[in-house]
Amino acid sequence: MTDKGGKTDMERVGLFSEMTYTTIGDKYRRPGDIEFNLSATKGKQVLPGGSKLPSSLQHGYFNNKFDRIMEGEAHTDPVKIRRQQRLKESQKNIGKAFLPSNGEKKPSGLGSHYGTLGGPVSALSPTEKPRKAHKASGKNFLTNPGKKGTGYGYLSVTIGQYNKYEGDAYEKGKDISKKEQEAHRKALKGGAFRLNMHPNALFDGNPYRSDKSLPPMKKGAGKGPDVKPFKPSSPSKQPGGMKAGTFDTYPSHSNDPYGLKYKRPVNVVNKTGKTFMPSTGPKSAPISSVLQQNVIKSINAQNYRQVRGITYG
Numbered sequence: 001m002t003d004k005g006g007k008t009d010m011e012r013v014g015l016f017s018e019m020t021y022t023t024i025g026d027k028y029r030r031p032g033d034i035e036f037n038l039s040a041t042k043g044k045q046v047l048p049g050g051s052k053l054p055s056s057l058q059h060g061y062f063n064n065k066f067d068r069i070m071e072g073e074a075h076t077d078p079v080k081i082r083r084q085q086r087l088k089e090s091q092k093n094i095g096k097a098f099l100p101s102n103g104e105k106k107p108s109g110l111g112s113h114y115g116t117l118g119g120p121v122s123a124l125s126p127t128e129k130p131r132k133a134h135k136a137s138g139k140n141f142l143t144n145p146g147k148k149g150t151g152y153g154y155l156s157v158t159i160g161q162y163n164k165y166e167g168d169a170y171e172k173g174k175d176i177s178k179k180e181q182e183a184h185r186k187a188l189k190g191g192a193f194r195l196n197m198h199p200n201a202l203f204d205g206n207p208y209r210s211d212k213s214l215p216p217m218k219k220g221a222g223k224g225p226d227v228k229p230f231k232p233s234s235p236s237k238q239p240g241g242m243k244a245g246t247f248d249t250y251p252s253h254s255n256d257p258y259g260l261k262y263k264r265p266v267n268v269v270n271k272t273g274k275t276f277m278p279s280t281g282p283k284s285a286p287i288s289s290v291l292q293q294n295v296i297k298s299i300n301a302q303n304y305r306q307v308r309g310i311t312y313g
Contacts, residue, residue, distance in 0.1 A: 054060035105115030113120040156162065169175065268276045288296075299307055 052060045058064055058066060107116075108114050111126065270276050
């Protein structure tokens with residue numbers, strides 16, 4: 001804990017009491033001063049005599065003499081043992097060994113039945129089946145040699161004859177419709193049927209309407225008056241601030257009869273004869289925060305030595 005105050009070391013650690021010590025009053029020993037296994041440094045020690053490599057001799061083994069697993073056993077011949085077993089098995093046979101009448105037959109090739117038990121199969125015989133006698137077909141019909149040409153746009157090149165040309169009247173459809181309309185008009189007995197009972201827009205007939213055709217228009221007696229369009233003497237002008245494109249000229253400047261009511265003085269002086277200077281506006285000043293004001297009030301030049309420091313653990 002410092003002179004200015006604060007928590008103690010035990011309060012910062014958070015323990016209720018100071019921990020106990022494992023030893024009290026023991027002398028300090030350096031790590032190199034500790035003695036370990038003193039008996040290993042006194043008297044004679046184990047001397048193995050060096051490592052030995054394994055070989056056909058007994059130097060690499062613990063025993064001085066090679067001990068056999070079985071001593072005095074007889075020599076065994078495996079070939080003789082197999083022969084004896086074969087003789088015992090042959091004594092179990094009742095008669096002689098089975099011998100086929102002939103030796104085995106090997107196939108001579110693919111498709112051959114030589115050496116099989118069933119023999120050849122008639123369905124798989126390569127011989128040809130009996131067929132009917134061949135009858136030659138008749139000769140083809142003989143024609144003239146082919147004519148040269150592609151056939152497109154060439155006459156007398158195809159087998160058949162070329163179609164004959166048959167002319168068609170120009171605008172045959174119109175002629176047929178015209179004949180039908182004339183026959184229809186001849187079949188009519190009167191004019192078109194008109195019904196007087198159909199609704200009309202007026203009670204009486206329209207006096208200005210007539211079924212008759214209008215007479216031809218009469219031609220004028222003479223020509224009208226010869227009127228020429230107005231054409232200015234020169235092209236139009238655009239007003240460029242001087243009224244160049246107007247009919248009248250720019251008006252001349254006239255003096256203003258009315259004078260200024262108030263003229264602003266050039267140099268304004270006060271009663272003492274000095275030039276009037278207006279007062280300046282409010283100026284900004286540095287302002288401290290509320291927190292800084294509280295700190296200045298609580299800690300000042302008179303009590304900053306007596307204030308205890310506060311630390312948070």
